[in-house]
Amino acid sequence: MVTLRINELDVTLEEGTTLLEAAQFLGIEIPTLCYDDGLSPYGACRLCVVEIGKEPKTRLVSACTYPVEEGLVVRTHSTRVLQARKMLVELMVSIAPRSKTLQDLAAQLGVQQVRFETRDEECILCGLCVRICKEQMQSGAIGFAERGYRRRITTPFDRKSEICRTCGACIYICPVCQLRCQGPKPPTAICGSCLQLSPSCAEVYDDLMCYMGPAGVCGTCVKAPNK
Ligand code: FES
Incomplete structure (x- = not known):
């Protein structure tokens, strides 16, 4: 002790x-x-x-x-x-x-202003997605690449991962991918394609798993095989 x-x-x-x-x-x-x-x-x-x-x-x-x-x-x-x-x-x-x-x-924490130039990126390199993919989903489909300011999270060789099950755990845990699907009649513009999935991600995961990228591209629906 x-x-x-x-x-x-x-x-x-x-x-x-x-x-x-x-x-x-x-x-x-x-x-x-x-x-x-x-x-x-x-x-x-x-x-x-x-x-x-x-x-x-x-x-x-x-x-x-x-x-x-x-x-x-x-x-x-x-x-x-x-x-x-x-x-x-x-x-x-x-x-x-x-x-x-x-x-x-x-x-x-009482931060009232941001004195640094804003970059509007979608990753702060916290590594939560990499760890949940490997440790909880037993997949390891994503990892860190490069060093310093080039460091980023990606699939091996930047290619579509054969072992990714599109489970959505990486999106679920990410503190930055905040623009998740809000359902059939969202207050903001959302594609709603997830509603065509059967069963819907909400039924499978008890949560809406997808998100919208800044260009309006849904991260989960477009990958779902039964869309
Ligand atoms: S370094 Fe401890 S919570 Fe991130």
């Missing part, structure tokens, strides 16, 4: 527990984005940063990947932590300004 101090509270937990789990155990809320209970932690978004160590030698680490350590001192809501989270979410909103999840996070 390992004993550490989080926000002046001592807690003893099993070795291997992450700081995020330790905070959750104490009822301390830490915002997350690329973390999901059912998937391995990846540490991509850094939104869960916490400050560890004693003054003046403290540093920021991602709570979802950092394991508890004996005697560790952790601060989850210090000024430095709050500023870092605000900056991170501001950067992410500048990449995908239409994401409702990001907008909500920005509001929660």
Whole structure:
């Protein structure tokens, strides 16, 4: 067992527990984005940063990947932590300004303006889609390609994947692909092709799985074999 101090509270937990789990155990809320209970932690978004160590030698680490350590001192809501989270979410909103999840996070964290140039992209490289495809759907149809600013998510060799079952899990978990189908009489223009599917995705998944890309192309209906 390992004993550490989080926000002046001592807690003893099993070795291997992450700081995020330790905070959750104490009822301390830490915002997350690329973390999901059912998937391995990846540490991509850094939104869960916490400050560890004693003054003046403290540093920021991602709570979802950092394991508890004996005697560790952790601060989850210090000024430095709050500023870092605000900056991170501001950067992410500048990449995908239409994401409702990001907008909500920005509001929660008190971000009132985005000072960076907006790019309107559809991916923030959180890796949730890659992990759910591999770890939950046992498929591995998509993965990361290239490095640095060219990094992106794609199928092997950018070709149609033979192993993709168009299950929609990647879309379901994505915090940025927000423009999902809204049903037969949506308030905004949606193609409605999913309604021609039998059984409909809503019946199969208990949820409407498709989304609309910015060019008005439906991501799921067009791929469905029985359309
Ligand atoms: S939630 Fe921890 S790095 Fe994204």
